Amino acid sequence: MTETGDFSAGFSDGLRTGLANPAEDAQGIFRAALDAMSRPGTIITLNQELAPPPPLGTATAAILLALADRDTPVWLGTSLSNPDISGFLRFHTGAAVTTSPGAAGFAVTEGVPDLPLDAFSLGEDEYPDRSTTLIMQVEDLSSDGPIVLTGPGIETGIEIGRRIQIGGVAKSFWSARSNLSALFPRGLDLFFCSGNRLAALPRTTTAKITETGE
Amino acid sequence: MNATGYNFAYLDEQTKRMIRRAILKAVAIPGYQVPFGGREMPLPYGWGTGGIQVTASIIGADDVLKVIDQGADDTTNAVNIRRFFAKTAGVTTTEHTTDATIIQTRHRIPEVLLSAHQTIVYQVPTPEPLRWIEPREAETRKMHALTEYGIMHVGLYEDIARFGRVTTSYNYPVRVNARYVMSPSPIPKFDNPKMDQMDALQLFGAGREKRVYAIPPHTSVESLDFEDHPFQIETWEERCALCDADDSFLDEVITDDAGTRMHVCSDSDYCRDRQEAGHVGDGGPE
Numbered sequence: 001m002t003e004t005g006d007f008s009a010g011f012s013d014g015l016r017t018g019l020a021n022p023a024e025d026a027q028g029i030f031r032a033a034l035d036a037m038s039r040p041g042t043i044i045t046l047n048q049e050l051a052p053p054p055p056l057g058t059a060t061a062a063i064l065l066a067l068a069d070r071d072t073p074v075w076l077g078t079s080l081s082n083p084d085i086s087g088f089l090r091f092h093t094g095a096a097v098t099t100s101p102g103a104a105g106f107a108v109t110e111g112v113p114d115l116p117l118d119a120f121s122l123g124e125d126e127y128p129d130r131s132t133t134l135i136m137q138v139e140d141l142s143s144d145g146p147i148v149l150t151g152p153g154i155e156t157g158i159e160i161g162r163r164i165q166i167g168g169v170a171k172s173f174w175s176a177r178s179n180l181s182a183l184f185p186r187g188l189d190l191f192f193c194s195g196n197r198l199a200a201l202p203r204t205t206t207a208k209i210t211e212t213g214e
Numbered sequence: 215m216n217a218t219g220y221n222f223a224y225l226d227e228q229t230k231r232m233i234r235r236a237i238l239k240a241v242a243i244p245g246y247q248v249p250f251g252g253r254e255m256p257l258p259y260g261w262g263t264g265g266i267q268v269t270a271s272i273i274g275a276d277d278v279l280k281v282i283d284q285g286a287d288d289t290t291n292a293v294n295i296r297r298f299f300a301k302t303a304g305v306t307t308t309e310h311t312t313d314a315t316i317i318q319t320r321h322r323i324p325e326v327l328l329s330a331h332q333t334i335v336y337q338v339p340t341p342e343p344l345r346w347i348e349p350r351e352a353e354t355r356k357m358h359a360l361t362e363y364g365i366m367h368v369g370l371y372e373d374i375a376r377f378g379r380v381t382t383s384y385n386y387p388v389r390v391n392a393r394y395v396m397s398p399s400p401i402p403k404f405d406n407p408k409m410d411q412m413d414a415l416q417l418f419g420a421g422r423e424k425r426v427y428a429i430p431p432h433t434s435v436e437s438l439d440f441e442d443h444p445f446q447i448e449t450w451e452e453r454c455a456l457c458d459a460d461d462s463f464l465d466e467v468i469t470d471d472a473g474t475r476m477h478v479c480s481d482s483d484y485c486r487d488r489q490e491a492g493h494v495g496d497g498g499p500e
Contacts (some may be wrong), residue, residue, distance in 0.1 A: 125359035153430035202242035
């Protein structure tokens with residue numbers, strides 16, 4: 001007997017299960033992600049039962065299981081680079097785990113990435129869609145915070161912009177992100193995930209910190 | 215679901231993931247055309263293969279689907295696409311605009327305002343607005359990248375120089391979020407103002423050309439024009455012969471061999487709603 005049939009080999013506590021109903025679950029997760037991307041800063045709660053290998057969060061794992069595959073190499077930040085997570089993603093999505101951030105379709109970090117944002121792919125002027133989608137796991141995600149968002153997908157009415165609180169993201173990240181806006185249409189699209197909640201910030205969204213942020 | 219032997223909503227999961235990623239990028243870059251690996255669909259190009267692939271990628275079991283062709287729910291194309299999704303995705307279908315969560319459309323935007331819980335999917339024959347001027351894809355890509363759109367205004371200006379007004383009446387080019395010039399698909403220019411700041415998400419699928427693009431909700435969509443020749447929509451002196459509407463897009467219908475004609479709403483659901491509410495038109499000529 002060889003060990004090829006034993007899928008849990010190399011995992012510290014066995015291979016965690018993926019989506020129970022791949023077609024329906026992936027559709028639901030995608031629609032949540034689409035809603036989030038269409039209405040930047042709106043916080044969406046997934047009702048997806050998932051127990052991904054820690055410290056990979058539920059919403060992060062859900063997005064990857066629904067959208068990553070062999071066409072989208074996944075880059076993992078230092079704290080997420082462990083064999084349980086890379087094995088989990090390889091098994092369920094078929095995606096390659098890459099060490100090169102510029103080659104990543106999806107990049108996943110806990111908190112702000114410890115490398116400059118333009119280390120990821122920002123796409124090309126002619127093909128700005130060929131850019132990395134950065135999924136950032138954050139401590140907290142709530143509405144009515146000090147960050148005011150404006151741009152496509154956000155209604156400008158009596159109160160301008162949509163407010164959001166994103167925990168554990170340093171001010172320097174926001175200035176680094178706004179520096180990228182000069183490169184438009186090139187840019188980086190972001191998902192913020194906290195537990196089973198997610199919000200998105202496409203490259204077109206302008207974020208301003210009003211009160212004393214972190 | 216009636217049809218067996220197919221994945222949910224016909225397309226396989228790998229294809230859906232690829233289209234879904236393209237849609238997310240399309241929403242992130244409003245008006246920019248994202249290339250995707252278009253698949254063979256069980257109907258010919260020109261019948262909405264792009265729209266169907268977008269709808270198949272977003273639709274879920276609890277969605278309610280409406281399909282219109284030239285505003286009407288009861289045309290062959292609309293009926294077929296509605297049945298296709300009733301069969302392959304088991305979804306509820308409707309003819310009522312307000313009941314739908316997804317509206318797939320060819321050549322019209324419904325008359326009633328769409329709301330935030332709705333998504334409208336346009337079928338697009340020619341996604342590239344610059345194609346009439348520049349046949350080379352590499353060049354049009356570069357023109358979009360460099361925001362080099364002056365030539366679009368030259369085209370409109372030639373119309374004004376020759377006819378005294380812009381004669382383009384459908385597929386009238388728009389500028390999305392003050393950046394990308396975009397083809398709104400062959401909707402009448404009457405519908406262009408509805409795209410601006412719409413509450414609903416707008417997705418566009420071109421099957422033959424394999425492109426998807428999008429306009430997020432609450433995004434500016436401006437029809438190209440000149441200060442001294444501002445954009446104008448069509449108006450009619452007639453009213454709808456069935457529901458007496460004076461605010462909807464009217465189709466001219468020839469009713470006999472002598473060339474007698476009447477005007478009726480192109481949006482069949484809007485017209486029926488008005489008739490049910492007691493509005494009566496003059497019934498057209500005898």
